[in-house]
Amino acid sequence: MPPRRVITGRSQEPRKRFAEELRKLRQERRISLRKLGDVVGWDASLFSKMEQGETIGGPEVVQALDTFYGTQSMLLVLWELAAGDQTQFRAKYRKYFALEAEAVSIWHHTAGVVPGLLQTKAYASTLMESGIHQGDELTRQVKLRLGRQERLTGADTLGFRSILSESVLRRPLMDPAQWREQLEHLLTMADRRNVTIQVVPHSGGMYALSSTDVMFLRLTDGRVVAWVETSYSGTLVEDTADVDRLQLRYDRARDLALSPADSRKFIMSTLEEAQCETST
Incomplete structure (x- = not known):
């Protein structure tokens, strides 16, 4: 089986990829962490830690972000992969x-x-x-x-x-x-x-x-x-x-x-x- 081709150039590590997607989505919206916190309903410091890879947050937070960004369940799927990666950690x-x-x-x-x-x-x-x-x-x-x-x-x-x-x-x-x-x-x-x-x-x-x-x-x-x-x-x-x-x-x-x-x-x-x- 040939090796998987990397097309996007994004990280293949679940936790790091999750953090990258969160940063990318927010930057594309041109919205600050503080504004995101006000709109979604969680403290801005939590979103900062999630984007830096310090935490992956909980599923309810990720579902709220999926709703806000209109990404259906994409972020929740990435969150599940990152959560599963914890066993390796x-x-x-x-x-x-x-x-x-x-x-x-x-x-x-x-x-x-x-x-x-x-x-x-x-x-x-x-x-x-x-x-x-x-x-x-x-x-x-x-x-x-x-x-x-x-x-x-x-x-x-x-x-x-x-x-x-x-x-x-x-x-x-x-x-x-x-x-x-x-x-x-x-x-x-x-x-x-x-x-x-x-x-x-x-x-x-x-x-x-x-x-x-x-x-x-x-x-x-x-x-x-x-x-x-x-x-x-x-x-x-x-x-x-x-x-x-x-x-x-x-x-x-x-x-x-x-x-x-x-x-x-x-x-x-x-x-x-x-x-x-x-x-x-």
Whole structure:
């Protein structure tokens, strides 16, 4: 059987193709994300994340977009393919989870969201339900994520360093009380002897990891592996040379970050701003 010919030049990856189609349709209509949100009835930030591939949204959102764009069920079909691709995405995670359980220390950088090991239940639930998880599956996935946090708080704790882009702290939850809870949780975790949290402020400018999430795991045999995650996929990096190159980028990001003490002050300032906004 001859190989499939690529005619459109569009991505063949389900999640990426779905995001591309969403951007294409909106741009053809010459409508802003804010206007789309007003017309269709969902927050503009959700459509932004869908177009960037950070989430695929739920079927009811996609059906509403099909109706708005007059695309019949095309977007829903693409959504189903993207949702099915999640099983492959989860399979990639299995080896990573096994290595994480073996790790004696972890250091991490995140560009957009609070890392799973530092999330509150409300934050994890909000993040997951904006994707494809609903009902019992959502409950199960949140429970699994929170269970992983025992590596930081249980009897056999590991060392954990997380470098957060300031963008993480400028993207609040819609519920002010839940957002304050998440910020307070970051401060509580930062007080633990085995946890270090640092913030790279926007004033540091662009840097090599400014759009990349990466996790380094130091294993019991002394090896270091890395997990690099984009908005729609993840890759386990085990080659020593590749890990070293990522480590160099991480070290440069750490050089730009505030000290742990100043990072704590920064998070406290963000919390105070959130409290003031609620009281006004």
